[in-house]
Amino acid sequence: MSDTRKYLRFTVPDRIEHWVQMASFTTLAITGLVQKYATSGLPQKIIELLGGVDNVRIIHHIAAIVMMLGVVYHLGSAGYKFYVRRSLPAMLPSVNDVRAAWQTLLYNLDRIKNKPQQGRYTFEEKFEYWAFVWGTLVMGITGFMMWNPIATTKILPGEYIPAAKAAHGGEALLAVLAILVWHLYNVHIKHLNKSMFTGYLTEKEMLEEHPLELADFKAGRRVRPLDPRALKKRKRVFFPIYGAIAGILLVSIYFFVNFEETAITTVLPAENVVVYAPLTPTPLPTPIPTRTPLPTVSNTWDGGLADLFANRCEACHGATTAISGLNLSTYEGAISGGEKGPVILPGDPDDSLIVIVQSAGNHPGQLSGEELALVRQWIEDGAPEK
Amino acid sequence: MLKQKLKIITLGTCLVISLTLLVTVSTKAETESPSALTQDISDEACLACHDTPGLQKTLPSGEVLYLSIDRVTYQTSIHGELGYACVQCHQDITGFPHPEMTANTLREFTMKLYTSCQKCHTDKYETTLDSTHNKALAGGNLNAAVCTDCHGAHNVGPPDVPRSRIPQTCERCHSEIYNLYEESVHGSALIGEGNPDVPTCTDCHGAHHIEGPSTGPFHLFSPQICARCHADESLMQRYGISTQVFDTYVSDFHGTTVVLFQKIAPDQETNKPVCVDCHGVHDIRFTDDPESTVIKKNLLVTCQKCHPEATTNFPSAWLSHYRPSIEHAPLVYFVNLFYRILIPTTIGGMLIFVVIDAGHRILNRREHGNE
Numbered sequence: 001m002s003d004t005r006k007y008l009r010f011t012v013p014d015r016i017e018h019w020v021q022m023a024s025f026t027t028l029a030i031t032g033l034v035q036k037y038a039t040s041g042l043p044q045k046i047i048e049l050l051g052g053v054d055n056v057r058i059i060h061h062i063a064a065i066v067m068m069l070g071v072v073y074h075l076g077s078a079g080y081k082f083y084v085r086r087s088l089p090a091m092l093p094s095v096n097d098v099r100a101a102w103q104t105l106l107y108n109l110d111r112i113k114n115k116p117q118q119g120r121y122t123f124e125e126k127f128e129y130w131a132f133v134w135g136t137l138v139m140g141i142t143g144f145m146m147w148n149p150i151a152t153t154k155i156l157p158g159e160y161i162p163a164a165k166a167a168h169g170g171e172a173l174l175a176v177l178a179i180l181v182w183h184l185y186n187v188h189i190k191h192l193n194k195s196m197f198t199g200y201l202t203e204k205e206m207l208e209e210h211p212l213e214l215a216d217f218k219a220g221r222r223v224r225p226l227d228p229r230a231l232k233k234r235k236r237v238f239f240p241i242y243g244a245i246a247g248i249l250l251v252s253i254y255f256f257v258n259f260e261e262t263a264i265t266t267v268l269p270a271e272n273v274v275v276y277a278p279l280t281p282t283p284l285p286t287p288i289p290t291r292t293p294l295p296t297v298s299n300t301w302d303g304g305l306a307d308l309f310a311n312r313c314e315a316c317h318g319a320t321t322a323i324s325g326l327n328l329s330t331y332e333g334a335i336s337g338g339e340k341g342p343v344i345l346p347g348d349p350d351d352s353l354i355v356i357v358q359s360a361g362n363h364p365g366q367l368s369g370e371e372l373a374l375v376r377q378w379i380e381d382g383a384p385e386k
Numbered sequence: 387m388l389k390q391k392l393k394i395i396t397l398g399t400c401l402v403i404s405l406t407l408l409v410t411v412s413t414k415a416e417t418e419s420p421s422a423l424t425q426d427i428s429d430e431a432c433l434a435c436h437d438t439p440g441l442q443k444t445l446p447s448g449e450v451l452y453l454s455i456d457r458v459t460y461q462t463s464i465h466g467e468l469g470y471a472c473v474q475c476h477q478d479i480t481g482f483p484h485p486e487m488t489a490n491t492l493r494e495f496t497m498k499l500y501t502s503c504q505k506c507h508t509d510k511y512e513t514t515l516d517s518t519h520n521k522a523l524a525g526g527n528l529n530a531a532v533c534t535d536c537h538g539a540h541n542v543g544p545p546d547v548p549r550s551r552i553p554q555t556c557e558r559c560h561s562e563i564y565n566l567y568e569e570s571v572h573g574s575a576l577i578g579e580g581n582p583d584v585p586t587c588t589d590c591h592g593a594h595h596i597e598g599p600s601t602g603p604f605h606l607f608s609p610q611i612c613a614r615c616h617a618d619e620s621l622m623q624r625y626g627i628s629t630q631v632f633d634t635y636v637s638d639f640h641g642t643t644v645v646l647f648q649k650i651a652p653d654q655e656t657n658k659p660v661c662v663d664c665h666g667v668h669d670i671r672f673t674d675d676p677e678s679t680v681i682k683k684n685l686l687v688t689c690q691k692c693h694p695e696a697t698t699n700f701p702s703a704w705l706s707h708y709r710p711s712i713e714h715a716p717l718v719y720f721v722n723l724f725y726r727i728l729i730p731t732t733i734g735g736m737l738i739f740v741v742i743d744a745g746h747r748i749l750n751r752r753e754h755g756n757e
Binding site: 035038039044047048052053101104105107108109110124149150153154156157158159160161162163165166167169170171173174177178181182185186189190260261262263264265266267268269270271273274275276277278279282283284285286287288311312315316362364366368 | 434435438439441442443452454455459482492496529534535538539540541557558559560561562563566599600605636637638639642643645646647649650651655656657662663666667668669691692693694695696697699700701702703704705710715717718721722724725726728729732733736737738739740742743744745746747
């Protein structure tokens with residue numbers, strides 16, 4: 001039996017609206033859930049694929065704007081159908097829907113013989129529609145709070161921001177699961193409903209899903225005759241009002257998006273401190289050796305000068321080394337001098353070679369000023385042995 | 387004229403002495419410890435002159451280069467204890483007179499000599515190559531630290547004995563940071579109390595491979611540095627500090643973003659805050675310190691660093707590292723609870739409808755097939 005009779009279910013604008021919202025919903029779901037589960041592997045892969053979390057957020061925001069614009073359009077199209085074209089508010093829920101749901105269960109459990117008869121919108125569709133309305137409201141409000149936390153906390157306590165985030169994430173999960181279970185089963189698995197692609201349902205499909213609407217079609221009640229003059233009048237009322245509402249909503253969306261500059265965009269230094277601030281005086285790699293106190297007890301060779309010379313000079317001017325013939329390891333050696341003659345002239349430190357050389361500086365085995373003064377004094381005192 | 391003459395005389399005498407020393411010393415070294423000393427000049431030969439206090443040379447810059455070595459200082463250093471000889475580092479010294487010293491400044495002198503370290507400590511040297519110090523040095527900044535600036539030259543010893551020696555080493559160049567650290571919860575515990583649990587410079591920055599902390603990668607990675615200790619249950623228990631700080635940070639806006647940045651593009655610069663952006667860097671205070679940047683009284687000012695228009699209520703949007711509970715953030719707790727109930731019931735209800743409908747259809751089809 002070929003069934004060629006078709007019944008218009010969704011007009012082209014309806015279908016476009018559906019696909020736009022479907023695209024924005026899917027985009028929001030993907031870009032949102034990957035943020036909700038950002039510590040897991042797959043979400044991180046997706047975020048990476050989308051070019052990082054900054055991009056993901058931009059995409060999420062754009063999709064949100066598309067969805068909000070879709071809502072503004074939907075208010076217009078629903079209002080137009082309801083007010084101008086006087087369509088019945090078929091999407092409004094009623095007690096009949098609860099009954100239809102219950103009877104569907106009983107029918108499927110073979111408790112009753114007949115399937116409940118449903119009209120243009122089945123209880124499954126109404127449930128999904130109103131779930132979408134609820135979800136969009138929750139997501140819109142909590143989304144605004146997260147998008148504009150400074151503005152929000154001017155009115156509400158700060159805790160509302162993480163609460164909004166929790167609700168946004170919970171609602172998102174609920175919505176996605178609902179689409180996967182409810183929408184996927186009812187529209188794609190139970191039987192593939194092609195009306196959102198083609199716009200039409202076959203008579204058989206209408207009979208199974210929307211028998212009451214089919215009866216209306218057949219009885220000619222589905223398309224209501226409209227008085228062109230009344231139609232024109234109602235249009236004249238509707239468009240300005242809707243235009244105003246839409247204008248307000250569009251401005252609201254603009255504010256939604258641009259309400260506040262939440263955070264600065266520059267990179268602040270973590271700390272304001274001078275990084276290179278060396279200690280003064282700058283420490284040397286090796287601390288300067290401190291002088292060991294001179295073991296001098298008296299101003300004589302035996303009383304200390306012998307030790308001083310042994311300590312400072314003997315490496316070069318010792319008994320075995322005696323560079324330049326100078327041996328400072330004995331009193332006799334010191335007084336007799338070396339190849340250049342005597343180095344110590346008792347009573348005349350200024351002309352003593354040892355003082356001249358040491359005063360010039362940079363002698364290997366340089367005496368300190370203190371030590372040199374001691375030697376000077378000793379020579380001045382006649383360089384006594386004992 | 388006299389000076390020149392003296393110079394010639396000095397050079398001459400030194401040549402003689404070094405030759406004689408060479409002969410005596412080389413035979414000595416071979417018999418005594420041939421393995422440690424691969425060179426010919428013993429420390430005694432060097433200390434014969436350099437043990438003399440007050441040996442110094444004025445460099446063209448006017449700075450004084452001290453040439454005296456305290457025998458005990460060197461001998462008690464790690465190198466001295468192990469029997470390394472002066473000329474193993476001072477490899478250009480082969481006798482006397484020494485080759486002419488061309489350094490104009492003290493720093494130039496250090497720059498010539500510190501390269502000795504890498505001959506033995508090649509691995510350590512190579513890890514310094516990517517360090518911020520080495521990069522600065524390569525960029526021409528002679529102030530950048532080289533081996534001897536931190537380890538010393540003749541007095542090399544364990545750099546962490548006592549542990550407070552570590553920050554005091556860094557202090558030589560980074561005194562302002564040290565001053566902040568000294569007052570911080572970490573620094574005061576280490577420097578004041580000798581507490582070994584707290585981090586010091588090298589724990590966060592590393593030592594030889596020290597990375598520039600103002601780079602994007604370091605910034606993004608830094609929370610994990612803090613987490614090394616702050617997620618350690620046994621360590622934090624001693625101080626009654628929560629170990630949830632890292633996890634609660636990651637689950638909030640800032641932390642999520644930073645973790646993602648770090649995973650996906652760790653090289654980027656970002657202004658998303660990490661631990662130190664709120665708690666302070668070197669001046670971190672305990673959370674009951676009135677100067678702490680994160681106590682309630684000061685938090686708004688801290689938030690305003692990045693959120694200049696934030697007002698009184700704004701800071702409590704951050705849950706202060708608490709997991710939502712009835713006591714802390716009850717609203718968030720109840721929203722979560724609401725969805726924890728709503729999601730299973732809604733989806734469960736849907737599944738009941740779907741499964742029963744599907745079951746009915748499958749049974750029906752089978753019956754029709756039988757007919």
